[in-house]
Amino acid sequence: MSDDLLLVLEDTQDLMQKALNHLETELTKIRAGKANPQMLEGLTVDYYGNPTTINQVANVSAMDARTLTIQPWEKNMLQPIERSIINANLGVTPQNDGNIIRLFMPPLTEERRREFVKRANGEGEHSKVAIRNIRREAIEEIKKLQKEGLSEDEAKDAEKKIQDTTDKHIALVEKHLASKEKEIMSV
DSSP states (O other): OOHHHHHHHHHHHHHHHHHHHHHHHHHHTSOOSSOOGGGGTTOEEEETTEEEEGGGTEEEEEEETTEEEEEESSGGGHHHHHHHHHHTTOSOOEEEOSSOEEEEOOOOOHHHHHHHHHHHHHHHHHHHHHHHHHHHHHHHHHHHHHHTTOOHHHHHHHHHHHHHHHHHHHHHHHHHHHHHHHHHHOO
16 A cells, blocks of 8 residues: 555544544533533633633633632633623523622523534534545545556555545444433433
């Protein structure tokens, strides 16, 4: 097997794994009944004119299963953090006592749980599309290599390996989605 072909196969594997890792990160941000500091991971706050993530301007922790606390390192960051949480539309209202912000997670209704499952499935669909696009690009690379002298048998074998890798990663996406749906729907 040529070095170029091995490089295409390795790149395909790496890119598909990154798509899967991205899905895992996005799924942790979807609430499943209990408070999780990772829910606020992607939120940015205006820190002296620069968009900065909340965990870089405050300490975010779970006080109990239903409460998140946000302790800013500077008191003047309370309002911008509060505004950022409200704008993120997380379904919670921040409680500001002048020192820390508390987020009380209300119990999820059946309708809200279904909404979260829909959101999780949407993220899963994005991942599947990304994986399929990676497969398409890899197969195009193999066709280019074939025009440059790669044998037809090697090209077919490589395409089969890429398809197997794609199937494996899509099955992993399905597994993650099923697990997240079970986590969200359990009361």
